[in-house]
Amino acid sequence: MNKLELKSIHQTFTGKKQRTSVLSDISLHVKEGEFVSVIGPSGSGKSTLFHIIGGLIAPSSGEVWLDGRNVTGRKGLISYMPQQPALFPWRNIESNVALAQEVAGESRDAALEKAREWLPKVGLSGYEREYPHVLSGGMQQRVSFLRALLGPQEVMCLDEPFGSLDALTRQEMQAWLLNIWEQNKRSILFVTHSIEEALFLSDRIYVLSNKPARILEELVVPFARPRQEDVLLKAEFHELRQHIQSRLRQELSHE
Template sequence: MSKLELKGIHHTFSGKKQRVPVLSDVTLHVKEGEFVSIIGPSGSGKSTLFHIIGGLLTPSGGEVWLDGVSVTGTKGLISYMPQQSSLFPWRSIEANVALSQEVAGVSRSAALDKAREWLPKVGLGGYEHELPHVLSGGMQQRVSFLRALLSPQEVMCLDEPFGSLDALTRQAMQSWLLNIWEQNKRSILFVTHSIEEAIFLSDRIYVLSNKPAQVIEEFIVPFERQRHEKVMMDPKFHELRQHIQSLLRQEILS
């Protein structure tokens, strides 16, 4: 059984003068412990899809299923990591990490204990009482990911979490994310604009069309776990990247 399943999702935004179709019959799934990426042209509705999964938007059509139950329009069932770290500047690092647990009903003391346990594991030991502005962009994203990881929801939706980082930091964060994920194997749905990032991280990749978005192809990534950066030198990696790039180019030019 899939952990998360989207069945025929349609969505249209209604403005004062026109209706704008954004999603058209999007069907996809994420199995338990699976890392799945979505990639598509800019403006193709990827973030809208996450808002629907998280219950912030009710789709114009279709259903969201979680653990075999229809949960369309229900909030609080996934953990979410946005494009920016979205840390509260007045809260300490440990308090930012603890926030998702507190919202879920865990006592503040227990949530802080869990944050203190985990921060050294992600290379942030010694920063527990600092404020976010002290940290680099990559370190702030670690805090944001850890906050999502420690929330009780089993499905994590990551919305271009490394898009604002420089190339070297981004590559380091990709390896870091894989290392942490392989220790926990949460179910992850990951949005990215980077084809290389999607292939390196994922078990499967869905490629979306231009708006109104629909799935135009699904790829199974042919590399075993645990995965290391040397996989990027594999000819199969380049073949898959070129295939996906060709699909996206056709969508952009169409």
């Protein structure tokens, strides 16, 4: 069964002098326990897509379905992790992690108990009472991901969560995310600019065109799970990377 499905999403923004078409007939789906990535050129409307899924903006036309129900325009039904960690500096780490559960109606004590249980599992034992400024970028992203993971929503939308990290930290975070996800198998829709990241993490990949974004191609990633980092060395991995890169370059050349 599809946990999340987008049906013929179109999005046009109307300014004072012009109309800008951002999304054109986007239909995609994420099955239960599936990791799906969306990759496309900068400015192709990937974040707009997340805003529509999250109910922050209404699509010009089309529908968002969750668990077989039309939820277009409804908020609070997905778990969202933005590009930046977006931690509250006045809350300590365990309180930041507990926030999504509290907002969903969990008692503060129960939410904090669950946060304390999980923080050691993501390598943050001893940091429960620290504040965000003490943590490195990668550690802050772990806190942000854990906050999203412990929310009650079963679909997680991750919007380029590792884009601001240095290359080494980013690689470590990809392996960490994969390990945590393998244990929980939440349904994830993941936006990234990195072809390697999409291939390493995903079950399927949607490749978007320039805006107005349409789906150029849907790729099934052929590598077995649980996935190891040695997949990055496989010839098939590099062939797929070059194939996606070629599609995106063609799009850029048509600008």
